[in-house]
Amino acid sequence: PAPASASRAGVRRENRLGASRPAATMRAGALVVAVLAAAAAVAAAEFAATPPATTEAASAVDPAPAGTVDPRPRCQRDQPCWPTAADVAALAKELDPSAARSCVRNGAVTAVAEPAAVPLSSPGAQPFYGAAQALNATYTAEPGDHADECFGPTAPKPGMFCIVALRNLPRAGWAPAFVAWPLSATHVQAAVAFAARHNLGVCVAATGHDFLNRHSCDDGLLIRTTLMKGSDWDDDAGTATLAPGLTWGEALSDGDKHGRVVACGHAATVGVVGWSTGGGHSWLGPHLGLGVDQIVSVDVVVADGSLVTANASNNSDLLWALRGGGGSTFGVITSITVKTYPTPAAGFTNRITWLTGPSNAQGLRTLAAGLAGFANWSLALDDNWGGYLNLIAPATGPDDDAEVKKLLAPYGIDTCAQWAAAYGLTNTREEGCDLRKILASPGCQASAACRADPRGIQELCPATCGAPWSAMMDYIYWGPETDAAFQRVWGDVFAGAPSTIDLQPPTPLKTYFDGAVQQPIEYIDPRPVAAATDTWARLSSVLASRDTVAAGEWAGIIASSMASCAADNTTCAGFQLYQTVPGNVGSPTFDPSATSIGPGFRDAHLHMLAVPTSASIAPGALAALKASWYKLGANSYFSESEYTLPGDSWKARYWGDANYARLLSIKQKYDPHGLFWCYHCVGADWTPSPPRA
Incomplete structure (x- = not known):
């Protein structure tokens, strides 16, 4: 590969806010897509594959004549083109079936890198439920291996095919017919040739972490590159x-x-x-x-x-x-x-801050002030800062049912009604929604559970506390906490907001890996989902410019959503504001013609997600929220966006019309028969690959 300069390119952005706020120095913190994750861990004994040579190999299948675009229909199981057992065995022989294949984590979760994604409820937080210790080169689906039959509520059903085809949030009715585990580029070539000979669609997965079903090609060949390490x-x-x-x-x-x-x-x-x-x-x-x-x-x-x-x-x-x-x-x-x-000599610094308040008039005014403060604060940050603000919808539901009473016991109280008196508060509904007052109260100080998690009691008693909303900021700074810029800028966050509380002191990180390996595992959920009920079907992604962030319309949408959620519990949504793009003061700029992403990325200051959390949200309310959110920006992020973008609107939202047209021509040049396919990817509507169900 041609060498490239590692210098940070480009012209530095000017501070459009003038000198009213200091520009900070920090590096991006932690984007926690709290939308769908769950529990378990991952590991993989690395199988080091020798990096392949990059010389072109001879074509394995007859290429289309120059300029020919001829998408071919997929082979069906009852057609002569369908692979026989002998065909699959021949492919396995090309993939060196005697070579060791395993994907297991060797070491503690917080000490070693995870080799693959970890599915929910996996024993020992191992990838592939700990079953990927002696893998075959290929696998073929048998009756009963279809995706919606593979997994129960918490674990896979018997059978290795379900394990090796495991992916995050596969849509019901989408499952591969074959899985191949290549160890080298030569193996990949053999797998691609196999699919082409039999007119099978090809999809690819390494960790299987994708949220939007792009690792699925129904009744096709899933090529898992998971074991290609190094x-x-x-x-x-x-x-x-x-x-x-x-x-x-x-x-x-x-x-x-x-x-x-x-x-x-x-x-x-x-x-x-x-x-x-x-x-x-x-x-x-x-x-x-x-x-x-x-x-x-x-x-x-x-x-x-x-x-x-x-x-x-x-x-x-x-x-x-x-x-x-x-x-x-x-x-x-x-x-x-x-x-x-x-790596910076002084490392990085991570810090987390919470803002919380009741969903009453005063609490919503606090929220509005906090959002305005966040906008001004984030717009003044320089390129050493990065992170996100996660706004959590008001907690709603009954207080003091049998389960709540059990969970309140570690907090030293029997019922939510006892909260104020037991903790030495004057008024639970007002003071009980201020984390600082909870934490400082005698009752909380006497409770180890409360000292460790003062928000927990609010979540257990939402009605008593007035359905509190909360906002978590998680940022990383490129440098040590002793930097004057870190001290000065962090002191400005949510200036004047009465309910701000730091739940964690600054965390020094010698290297970025130190922070990554200590993050909670972001589990994948291999159970098939119906698009209509999936969170990602309701989510809206927008790339918002600095001018849009400064204008503040987004803050009004959030405040209105929080208020309506507290009122009826059917229109609840969380919001995630990621300051994770090069839009800060002093961020490097790049030639937009060098990449194919949507133009909105180049003007963006925040990547903003609206995440409806109520499965019963009324269609009209959901449509209204999406419409107002999408007005904030013309582009969405390809990897974190709405699954059900209508019609072919995904083309413009991901890439813009001009970029998409060029991308499609390149797709047709290198894949004229439409062998490769993925959902809402370039050429997805050009090459037919419908699911069985």
Whole structure:
């Protein structure tokens, strides 16, 4: 791959707010997509695969004539083209079936990098429920292996196919017919040729972390690159070539050995390829740029079976497409080379702050003041800061049922009604919604549970406390907490808001890996979901400019939603405001023509999500919330957005019309028969690949 400068490119942004607020120095903190995660852990004994050569291999299938665009219908199970057992056995032989294949975490969750995503309720927080210790090269679905039959409420049903086809939030009725576990680029070429010979759709998964079903091609071939591990760091060039099966935790761990850091996803179990090619926002985004801005070169197996290198000198159109167009619709990536940066000598600092209040008139005024303060604060931050604000909808529900009484026992009270008197508060509904007063009260100080989690009692007694809303800020600073800029800027956050409380002191991080490995595991949920009831069907993603953030219309939408949620509990929504793009004062700027992401990314200050939390939200209320939210910006983030974007609106929201037209022409050039497919990806409506159900 061609070397690239690791210097932070570009013109620095001016502080549009003038000198009224100090510009801070900090690095992006923690994006916690609290939308769907759950519990368990992950691990993988790395199987190091030798990085493949990047010379082109001979075409495994007859390529289409130049300029030909001929999407082919998928082979059906009752047709002669369907693979026989002998065909699958022949593929397995090409994939070196005697080679060791395993994906197990060896070490403590908080000490070693996770090798793959961790499914809910996995014993020992292992990937693939701990069953991926002696994997075959290929697997074939048997009757009963369809996705909606694989998983019970908390665990997989018997059968290895369900384990090896495990993905996050697969849609009901979507399941592969075959799974292949390549260990090298040559193996990937064999798998692609197999799919092409039999007219099977191809989908790709490394960690399976995707939220939007893009790792699913029904009755097709799922190529799992999970076991393709390894990295090659060139510190002089400021680059690292990463294998496609690496998680960001593994990449960061490797980087520590070189004193280098990379722009990366928040969750340590997120895969390097999907995050990078889909846009890639992160805590480090304000300082280093997006994931697409880091890509120097990509090795990819395209539809005709050849292994090609896409960089500035070769196949530059494909490189442009992979810098934001999403990876698995253009081919199977076998390595990706990205920029690296020296880890700051003084490390990083992480800090979390809470703001909370009741959903009454005074409490909502506090919220409005807090949101205005956050807007001014965030707009003044320089590129050393990054993180997010997570606004949690008012807690509602009955107080003092049998389950609540049981949970209140560690707090030293029997009923919510006893709260004020037992804790020495004058008025539960007012003082009980101020975390500082709860924490300072004699009753709370006498309760270990309350000292550890003063918010817990509010959540258990929402009606008594007036249905409190809460907001958590989680930021990372590029530097130590002793920096004057850190002390000054953090002191300004939510200035004047009476209910602010820090639940954690600043946490020093020697390296970025130290912070990533200590993050709570962001579990994946392998149970199939119906699109109509899935949270991601209701979520709205917007890239908001600095001018939009300063105008404040978004704050009114949030305050109105919080008020209506407290009133009727049917229109509740949370909101996540990510300061994880290069839109801060002093952030680097990049040539927009070098990447294929939507133009809104280049003007964005915040990536903002509206996340309806009530499954029973009225259709009219949901439509109104979406309509008002989408007015805030023309573009959405490819990897975190609404599953049910209507019609073909996803094309403009992800890429813009001009970029999409160019992306589609590149898709048709490298995949003229539509072998690769994924949901709401480039060419998704051009190549038919409907689910069975």
